[in-house]
Amino acid sequence: MTKILIRGARVLGGEPQDVLIDGETIEAVGAALSAEGATVVEADGKVLLPGLVDLHTHLREPGREDSETVLTGTRAAASGGYTTVFAMANTFPVADTAGVVEQVWRLGKESGYCDVQPIGAVTVGLEGKKLAELGAMHESAAGVTVFSDDGKCVDDAVMMRRALEYVKAFGGVVAQHAQEPRLTEGAQMNEGVVSAELGLGGWPAVAEESIIARDVLLAEHVGSRVHICHLSTAGSVEIVRWAKSRGIDVTAEVTPHHLLLTDELVRSYNPVYKVNPPLRTEADVLALREALADGTIDIVATDHAPHPHEDKDCEWAAAAMGMVGLETALSVVQHTMVDTGLLTWAGVADRMSAKPAEIGQAKGQGRPVAPGEPANLTLVDPAYRGEVDPAGFASRSRNTPYEGRELPGRVTHTWLRGRATLVDGKLQ
Numbered sequence: 261m262t263k264i265l266i267r268g269a270r271v272l273g274g275e276p277q278d279v280l281i282d283g284e285t286i287e288a289v290g291a292a293l294s295a296e297g298a299t300v301v302e303a304d305g306k307v308l309l310p311g312l313v314d315l316h317t318h319l320r321e322p323g324r325e326d327s328e329t330v331l332t333g334t335r336a337a338a339s340g341g342y343t344t345v346f347a348m349a350n351t352f353p354v355a356d357t358a359g360v361v362e363q364v365w366r367l368g369k370e371s372g373y374c375d376v377q378p379i380g381a382v383t384v385g386l387e388g389k390k391l392a393e394l395g396a397m398h399e400s401a402a403g404v405t406v407f408s409d410d411g412k413c414v415d416d417a418v419m420m421r422r423a424l425e426y427v428k429a430f431g432g433v434v435a436q437h438a439q440e441p442r443l444t445e446g447a448q449m450n451e452g453v454v455s456a457e458l459g460l461g462g463w464p465a466v467a468e469e470s471i472i473a474r475d476v477l478l479a480e481h482v483g484s485r486v487h488i489c490h491l492s493t494a495g496s497v498e499i500v501r502w503a504k505s506r507g508i509d510v511t512a513e514v515t516p517h518h519l520l521l522t523d524e525l526v527r528s529y530n531p532v533y534k535v536n537p538p539l540r541t542e543a544d545v546l547a548l549r550e551a552l553a554d555g556t557i558d559i560v561a562t563d564h565a566p567h568p569h570e571d572k573d574c575e576w577a578a579a580a581m582g583m584v585g586l587e588t589a590l591s592v593v594q595h596t597m598v599d600t601g602l603l604t605w606a607g608v609a610d611r612m613s614a615k616p617a618e619i620g621q622a623k624g625q626g627r628p629v630a631p632g633e634p635a636n637l638t639l640v641d642p643a644y645r646g647e648v649d650p651a652g653f654a655s656r657s658r659n660t661p662y663e664g665r666e667l668p669g670r671v672t673h674t675w676l677r678g679r680a681t682l683v684d685g686k687l688q
């Protein structure tokens with residue numbers, strides 16, 4: 261059995277401790293542990309977190325291997341400190357059958373860089389017309405527990421109701437991409453002062469908020485569980501806060517980019533800032549940060565959306581929506597939440613590991629850093645400062661909004677059940 265001693269790490273940002281890994285398991289956590297027979301990793305000043313879990317990743321395989329594959333996407337995940345990603349269903353073909361989710365699940369097993377939990381589509385072909393085989397996907401080897409038409413909204417209220425009723429039987433969850441389609445026809449950016457000045461089609465906050473309001477009421481009505489993807493407005497926060505106060509079983513996520521960037525950036529017409537839901541206003545950003553801090557928003561999820569150069573290097577209106585995020589997520593969260601005093605590192609462990617693992621039922625993930633637990637761990641150097649250089653990304657795509665921007669923190673090591681997937685910033 262391989263033994264690894266992580267020496268002097270600030271576990272969840274606390275006082276320095278040693279952590280001993282034996283095989284796939286954390287053997288001991290304490291002061292001055294023996295290094296006998298162990299490989300030593302000096303972690304002075306570094307923060308040790310449970311391996312990060314991303315509930316919202318687009319791995320693009322099958323069908324768009326030019327932008328990402330399960331292998332390159334999970335390498336990007338390990339680089340960013342992740343030990344589990346949930347793979348969205350909007351692939352080609354769509355992950356709407358047991359066959360496709362098992363294919364993605366198997367590719368994840370073969371990649372070895374992190375666990376891959378396929379998300380099943382809610383409706384056949386993401387078309388919103390007919391419920392997909394939710395039960396069969398749950399029963400499959402992939403054991404799907406999260407269902408989403410992400411990229412599209414399940415806009416038909418009856419379809420959403422049926423999906424919520426169906427997943428209730430086996431304790432699954434429906435993850436909604438909240439976007440009222442009629443209100444967002446031709447939308448190119450956030451509807452507001454900037455869109456009016458630029459003359460670009462607006463994506464109004466109400467198009468998100470109206471769907472969230474409807475869905476929390478539907479979840480309450482059928483007694484089921486709903487998860488809201490990528491909250492982007494202050495109004496959405498208010499609705500989720502109200503729903504939780506009523507005891508409705510709702511969870512919500514925010515992306516790193518919605519915690520930092522605003523629609524002012526669209527003035528550059530650089531399509532790297534084109535994303536769905538769109539970048540909003542400063543007031544929205546501040547409300548999202550506050551909601552993540554107080555727990556109204558449960559988790560950070562990347563919405564890692566890789567696109568090849570040709571789909572982004574064009575005029576604004578023609579460009580694809582989406583940003584890569586796995587390799588910069590933790591830095592953006594440190595910058596916006598930790599360095600601002602809004603969230604402790606223990607809070608980061610909760611929002612980026614424990615809670616997403618709980619919502620998605622990722623076994624052995626998001627666990628405490630404690631003896632007997634699986635050694636899924638991430639070591640971060642919070643003192644690091646550097647400019648983001650997409651040339652160094654493990655992802656097959658480079659569409660990051662942070663190129664050249666200085667961000668704090670760097671993931672140096674990642675362990676997946678005791679196996680080092682990242683050592684000193686290098687994939688193994």
Ligand SMILES: [Zn+2]
Nearest residue numbers: 410411437489
């Ligand atoms: Zn989405």
